[in-house]
Amino acid sequence: MSETMPPEFWQGVEQFNSGQFYACHDTLEALWIESTEPDKSFYQGILQIAVALYHLGNRNWRGAVILLGEGSNRLRRYPDIYGGIDVEEFLNQSRELLTELQQISPEKIAAGDLGENQSLPMPKILLIND
Numbered sequence: 001m002s003e004t005m006p007p008e009f010w011q012g013v014e015q016f017n018s019g020q021f022y023a024c025h026d027t028l029e030a031l032w033i034e035s036t037e038p039d040k041s042f043y044q045g046i047l048q049i050a051v052a053l054y055h056l057g058n059r060n061w062r063g064a065v066i067l068l069g070e071g072s073n074r075l076r077r078y079p080d081i082y083g084g085i086d087v088e089e090f091l092n093q094s095r096e097l098l099t100e101l102q103q104i105s106p107e108k109i110a111a112g113d114l115g116e117n118q119s120l121p122m123p124k125i126l127l128i129n130d
Contacts (some may be wrong), residue, residue: 003065004083005039005083005084006031007045008027008028008030008031009028009031011038012024012031012043012046012050013028013046013085013125013127014073015050016028016050016124016125017124017125019046019048019053019122021051021054021057022050022054022055022099023110024046024047024050025050025051025054028046028047028050029047030042030045031043032044032047038078039083040073041077042075042078042082042083044071044074045071045072045073045074045075045078045128046075046090046125047071048067048068048069048071048074049067049068049071049072049075049090049094049123051063051067051071052064052065052066052067052068052071053123055067055100056101056109056120059109059110059111059112060109060110061101061104061105061106061109061110062101063103063106064101064109065098065102068094068097068098068101069098071094072091072095072098075087075090075091075094076091081128083122084127084128084129085125085126085127085128086125086126086128089103090123090124090125093121093122093123093124094123094130095123096123097120097121097122097123100120100121101120123124
């Protein structure tokens with residue numbers, strides 16, 4: 001399955017995993033616009049999570065929470081492994097971050113104050129070798 005994904009997808013995955021969330025969004029958005037289902041919603045789910053992490057980096061709690069939820073909901077209908085990606089693990093990590101964010105007030109995120117937990121569990125896209 002992973003050989004069917006275009007090179008730009010793998011570039012977006014690399015950008016995501018290296019924390020280049022805005023670049024990942026741009027890369028995957030270009031793919032998303034041109035693609036058809038089922039890949040279209042798959043790209044959109046990942047790019048929404050990338051934008052959520054971009055918002056989080058800018059201390060925008062609301063944007064991060066909304067897009068983490070939307071991206072996770074979109075990816076939930078995919079099998080555990082899709083397009084060479086461990087979707088199940090990516091969703092688990094994204095939900096863990098969403099849960100953590102929901103327990104931290106927006107004001108604390110805006111102030112950069114994570115309390116005792118000075119780092120949040122950031123999702124990574126794990127590749128599956130076919």
